[in-house]
Amino acid sequence: MELLTADSKNILKAAQIIKNGGLVAFPTETVYGLGADGLSSAAAAKIFEAKKRPSFNPLILHIADKEDLEKICIINSELIYKVIDKFWPGPLTLVLPKKNIVPDIVTAGNTTVAVRMPDHKVAAELIIASETPIAAPSANVFTKLSPTTAKHVAKQLGEKVDIILDGGKSRVGVESTIISFENGEVYLLRPGGLPAEDIEKVTGKLLVKTKAKKITAPGMLPFHYAPSVPIYFLDETNPNEFENKKTGALLFSKTDFKFNFSSIKILSEKGDFIEAAANLFSFLHEFENEGIEIIFAEKVEERGLGKAIMDRLKKAVKKYELNRE
Numbered sequence: 001m002e003l004l005t006a007d008s009k010n011i012l013k014a015a016q017i018i019k020n021g022g023l024v025a026f027p028t029e030t031v032y033g034l035g036a037d038g039l040s041s042a043a044a045a046k047i048f049e050a051k052k053r054p055s056f057n058p059l060i061l062h063i064a065d066k067e068d069l070e071k072i073c074i075i076n077s078e079l080i081y082k083v084i085d086k087f088w089p090g091p092l093t094l095v096l097p098k099k100n101i102v103p104d105i106v107t108a109g110n111t112t113v114a115v116r117m118p119d120h121k122v123a124a125e126l127i128i129a130s131e132t133p134i135a136a137p138s139a140n141v142f143t144k145l146s147p148t149t150a151k152h153v154a155k156q157l158g159e160k161v162d163i164i165l166d167g168g169k170s171r172v173g174v175e176s177t178i179i180s181f182e183n184g185e186v187y188l189l190r191p192g193g194l195p196a197e198d199i200e201k202v203t204g205k206l207l208v209k210t211k212a213k214k215i216t217a218p219g220m221l222p223f224h225y226a227p228s229v230p231i232y233f234l235d236e237t238n239p240n241e242f243e244n245k246k247t248g249a250l251l252f253s254k255t256d257f258k259f260n261f262s263s264i265k266i267l268s269e270k271g272d273f274i275e276a277a278a279n280l281f282s283f284l285h286e287f288e289n290e291g292i293e294i295i296f297a298e299k300v301e302e303r304g305l306g307k308a309i310m311d312r313l314k315k316a317v318k319k320y321e322l323n324r325e
């Protein structure tokens, strides 16, 4: 594995790897992606292998030009154009009926494909130079924490990727919001970096699926995005029960806790959701690196980006609840 600064020369080198069917981890505004040629089954297969990801979990294709959307999927309503005009490039993924050019392994056999246009110069340059849509999940091992820096990628995937392009810390810090268009309705499949309220100004009310027939989005897996350290909600578990452990507190904006935590991290002193989302995964990675044995997270209000933050925290907590039972 080579960890390279994301300058023009190295981006071209990385594009050559993509063209040759290899794996490149690259920065986007949300999190780092683990990229491969999205129109090659063999290349996309390497992503599943490297992430230890089950093959029923489909990948997102990343494009750099809105016009490329029509090459890979069918656009059957004006609303879709309105949405991409307003929000692309940006942290929003659309699930749309796929065209034949998209390999089945990318969509896990679904007739739909997830597509997004990242708002990041390095990602855009890489996609253009690779001359193909890039399939990229978050560059973490399946169910582990998503990476927001090149170092986080190296920690989990190190030798499994050919090149990691270092483009600094991801600005948004949580994965894209995913929506789908079905029978004239718009569904929210995963809350993420673009607040649902902003999308609703264009689409009207977003619907949420309660009973999924198939697992098609991470929101439908029982757990995801979990740090390797057990994590609980502060208002559900008493830290005093764990006095002999190295404890970490992941707080939103508060600082006044009676308990003497070994490490305290405040997502945003001024209580700003945007800043909090940007810090979420990197603080969890820091707790892992500090040898913290148990994390207590404060709940945040589920509006705006608070919804994406709580979604990630709830799934992480869920993993350890299951283990406790």
Ligand code: TXA
Pocket (backbone or CB within 6 Å): 028, 030, 031, 032, 033, 034, 057, 058, 059, 060, 093, 095, 107, 110, 112, 113, 114, 116, 118, 136, 137, 138, 139, 174, 175, 176, 177, 178, 189, 215, 216, 217, 218
């Ligand atoms: O911000 C992001 O979206 C990042 C960066 C790298 O772009 N990518 C990302 O990918 O989070 P990933 O694979 O970790 O999460 C994408 C999720 C998958 O878990 C999958 O369930 C859902 O998108 N997805 C992909 N294709 C789908 C489809 N056809 N229908 C429904 N859900 C789909």
Ligand code: MG
Pocket (backbone or CB within 6 Å): 137, 138, 146
């Ligand atoms: Mg992921």
